Amino acid sequence: MILRLRSIAILTTCVCYVSLGQAASPIVIKGSKFFDSVTREQFFIKGVAYQPRPFGSDFIDPLSRPSDCARDFAMMHSIGLNTVRVYQVDPFLNHDECMRILEDYGMYLLLDLASPRNTIIRTSPEYNIDIWNGVRSTVDAFKNFNNVLGFFIGNEVSNDKLTTPASAYVKALLRDTKAYIRQTSPRQIPVGYANNDDPMIRLQIQAYFNCGNDAERIDFFGINLYEWCGSSTSYATSGYADRTADVAQYSVPVFLSEYGCNLVSPRTFPEVQSIYGPDMTGIWSGGVVYEWSQEENNYGLVRIQGDNSIQTLPDFDHFKDALMAVKPLGVSMDQYNEVGPASACPERTEFWETSERLPPTPSGATCDCMMSTLSCTAAGLFGSDDQSLGDHLNVICGLVSCNEIAGNGAQGIYGRYSSCSPIQKLSYIYNKYYHEIGHGEASACYFDGKAKLVQASRPSDEGCGALMRRRHLPRG
Numbered sequence: 001m002i003l004r005l006r007s008i009a010i011l012t013t014c015v016c017y018v019s020l021g022q023a024a025s026p027i028v029i030k031g032s033k034f035f036d037s038v039t040r041e042q043f044f045i046k047g048v049a050y051q052p053r054p055f056g057s058d059f060i061d062p063l064s065r066p067s068d069c070a071r072d073f074a075m076m077h078s079i080g081l082n083t084v085r086v087y088q089v090d091p092f093l094n095h096d097e098c099m100r101i102l103e104d105y106g107m108y109l110l111l112d113l114a115s116p117r118n119t120i121i122r123t124s125p126e127y128n129i130d131i132w133n134g135v136r137s138t139v140d141a142f143k144n145f146n147n148v149l150g151f152f153i154g155n156e157v158s159n160d161k162l163t164t165p166a167s168a169y170v171k172a173l174l175r176d177t178k179a180y181i182r183q184t185s186p187r188q189i190p191v192g193y194a195n196n197d198d199p200m201i202r203l204q205i206q207a208y209f210n211c212g213n214d215a216e217r218i219d220f221f222g223i224n225l226y227e228w229c230g231s232s233t234s235y236a237t238s239g240y241a242d243r244t245a246d247v248a249q250y251s252v253p254v255f256l257s258e259y260g261c262n263l264v265s266p267r268t269f270p271e272v273q274s275i276y277g278p279d280m281t282g283i284w285s286g287g288v289v290y291e292w293s294q295e296e297n298n299y300g301l302v303r304i305q306g307d308n309s310i311q312t313l314p315d316f317d318h319f320k321d322a323l324m325a326v327k328p329l330g331v332s333m334d335q336y337n338e339v340g341p342a343s344a345c346p347e348r349t350e351f352w353e354t355s356e357r358l359p360p361t362p363s364g365a366t367c368d369c370m371m372s373t374l375s376c377t378a379a380g381l382f383g384s385d386d387q388s389l390g391d392h393l394n395v396i397c398g399l400v401s402c403n404e405i406a407g408n409g410a411q412g413i414y415g416r417y418s419s420c421s422p423i424q425k426l427s428y429i430y431n432k433y434y435h436e437i438g439h440g441e442a443s444a445c446y447f448d449g450k451a452k453l454v455q456a457s458r459p460s461d462e463g464c465g466a467l468m469r470r471r472h473l474p475r476g
Helices: 066-078 096-104 129-142 166-184 202-208 240-246 271-275 314-324 364-371 387-396 422-436
Strands: 006-008 027-030 033-036 045-049 083-086 108-112 148-155 191-195 220-225 254-259 284-289 302-304 310-312 376-378 451-453
Touching: 045 108, 066 096, 066 310, 083 284, 096 108, 108 129, 129 148, 129 166, 129 364, 148 166, 148 220, 166 191, 166 202, 191 202, 191 254, 202 240, 220 240, 254 271, 271 284, 271 314, 364 422, 376 422, 387 422
Parallel strands: 045 083, 045 284, 083 108, 108 148, 148 191, 191 220, 220 254, 254 284
Antiparallel strands: 006 310, 027 033, 302 310, 376 451
């Protein structure tokens, strides 16, 4: 079948947009709903996932390219979108212009804080100083923009019953990020989590991130939901009604952090009527359609051409028609007083093995102190994200105990150096092998050139653990 595609040429030599002067007021949370802090009216997310990967690139920061932002945000605004979800940025690039363009259109940003190099890996989780520094860098890069709706601390990290211990590490990162924002940001930007829809653990995930004290709880909850596929499905039969029942008593805002099943093509988006209609607006706060640009997974609303022009796909018109046909009815912040309790923490079962005891905040001072006591360290042949480093570490951990650098999210046990960087952990174990197995012989600190002898500046690591702070906020 030949599809008719409309091509919209966009000039790429300048940022060609007209400021609409629609400054986006900060969004605040009261109970389980979002509100505009100025108009005090309820805010519903009409969002789209926005992470173009043009020309086969693995990663391009979409908020560092003003001409692309001007082109795309204008189109998004024209069909009624008010939010973009971006999964990855480079915190060391400049984002001022793209964020200004977004704000001029009265639009908001939902930003994932993790990156491939600084993320909690579900199958072998750890929360170390590199991850913490990376997350803080991203917070620092965006905390001064009024139109940041919220940060995602994780996206589908625990996605089945075998990976549930990873959630303890994510929750620790959530705790520390909220504290860091509270002390360094001009406003308390909300921090939330995006969950997958695994039937065995979705209710436990939902409860876990909303249980405990306020400092460790999410501010909002997203669900990546792809259950509604095609027009032959309904609100009642798709699973949307069941998911609504699941979150009916949830105490923080809930929205669809991704939606838009593509098993039936073209997508006509019948679920939009329910998301923004009476079926769901009493409980949910909108959703984020997946996704703006056409990629290999075939979810795109538009295709970005090689000449930087935009080609709308059939899904674009269907989504536009669906979105522009809805007008969600909310409540006024002044008239809304339903503030519910936190969730009860989930019980341990064969499907849920995650401790309520969380890892400590990574402390650069503690790890630096430990490093100053070593006589044998890594020689610098590995990068912190080098997969072979982990493999090498596993080999040595078969020869000496690695309890001091290990952690267990299921049991809530964390070694005192478990939050140090991979290179620092490797150095600690090299030194342990050198002394315990090699008895201080120079040949025991070699490992095919991967280790080297150094002069320790401290006689022991006694006192290093005291430098670890549960709330390590300033960089250092």
